Amino acid sequence: MSAEKKIDICLTMDFDAIAGWIGPRNTRSPNLVARGEFGEVGAERILQLFADEEIPGTWYIPGHTIDTYPDVCRRIAEAGHEIGYHGYCHEAPSSKRDEAEERDILDRSIDAIVRVSGKSPVGQRLPGGNLGVRWVELLIEKGFIYDSSMAPHDFEPTYLRRGDVAHKDRAYEFGQPIDFVVLPFDWNLDDWPYFTHEPATGRPGLRSPNEVFEIWADEFKYLYEKLGKGVYVLCLHPQCIGKGSRMLMLERLIQHIKQHEGVRFRTMASVAEEFRKTNPLEAGSASA
Numbered sequence: 325m326s327a328e329k330k331i332d333i334c335l336t337m338d339f340d341a342i343a344g345w346i347g348p349r350n351t352r353s354p355n356l357v358a359r360g361e362f363g364e365v366g367a368e369r370i371l372q373l374f375a376d377e378e379i380p381g382t383w384y385i386p387g388h389t390i391d392t393y394p395d396v397c398r399r400i401a402e403a404g405h406e407i408g409y410h411g412y413c414h415e416a417p418s419s420k421r422d423e424a425e426e427r428d429i430l431d432r433s434i435d436a437i438v439r440v441s442g443k444s445p446v447g448q449r450l451p452g453g454n455l456g457v458r459w460v461e462l463l464i465e466k467g468f469i470y471d472s473s474m475a476p477h478d479f480e481p482t483y484l485r486r487g488d489v490a491h492k493d494r495a496y497e498f499g500q501p502i503d504f505v506v507l508p509f510d511w512n513l514d515d516w517p518y519f520t521h522e523p524a525t526g527r528p529g530l531r532s533p534n535e536v537f538e539i540w541a542d543e544f545k546y547l548y549e550k551l552g553k554g555v556y557v558l559c560l561h562p563q564c565i566g567k568g569s570r571m572l573m574l575e576r577l578i579q580h581i582k583q584h585e586g587v588r589f590r591t592m593a594s595v596a597e598e599f600r601k602t603n604p605l606e607a608g609s610a611s612a
């Protein structure tokens with residue numbers, strides 16, 4: 325008899341839609357904008373799949389997507405999914421911006437999320453860029469409890485550190501953990517590099533969904549069989565995963581995972597909250 329398994333599955337959607345093209349890529353090309361528009365179609369398909377499978381998801385939605393597609397975003401919230409921060413027009417926080425500009429982006433994005441969901445977000449995925457000290461301070465001030473933009477561990481939540489020092493002539497110096505959770509984000513479990521065809525950036529994409537199923541199912545298999553506990557975070561872009569063959573693959577993956585005992589589909593916020601409760605930072609550690 326194998327030890328009891330405890331696996332949390334978080335299906336997360338980066339609903340970039342048009343913002344991902346006109347923001348960071350700064351394009352006005354109708355062809356590329358159309359690829360963003362398909363994000364709405366993909367989002368509808370994912371909503372339907374999650375309703376059929378009766379599973380919750382976590383949607384990182386730029387404020388621009390909410391303002392452009394308020395109806396589908398409202399229905400995402402009404403279906404009980406979590407909505408997290410993902411920029412206003414997919415901006416990365418950056419040392420090139422000043423604090424007032426970063427605050428403005430954050431406030432406008434939070435306002436948009438509150439307008440469709442009635443709730444302020446508690447988590448984020450950065451739309452590119454680095455998780456700088458000032459940005460983390462702003463997030464904590466606004467009541468955020470977690471980030472999902474990096475993966476010091478592929479299958480375990482960790483606490484963010486403050487005060488690392490990168491010595492090049494001796495060992496790396498780790499700072500103190502703070503009360504802010506990092507949930508894994510790993511390109512390996514992200515649909516974009518596998519599928520998105522972007523010749524201009526040298527990204528061929530267009531991989532076979534069966535091949536990607538094999539990678540994602542084997543990642544789950546390793547977690548389930550070898551580790552037995554942890555969190556599996558899949559990052560999906562509606563404009564990318566929303567194509568028919570990929571949607572069928574996603575459905576197959578969900579059904580495959582569901583056949584295993586000790587597996588639960590959850591939102592990222594609930595996993596982060598549980599981690600803080602079951603692994604509280606020791607007294608005396610730096611806190612937020």
Ligand SMILES: [Zn+2]
Pocket residue numbers: 338339340344410414451
């Ligand atoms: Zn994005």
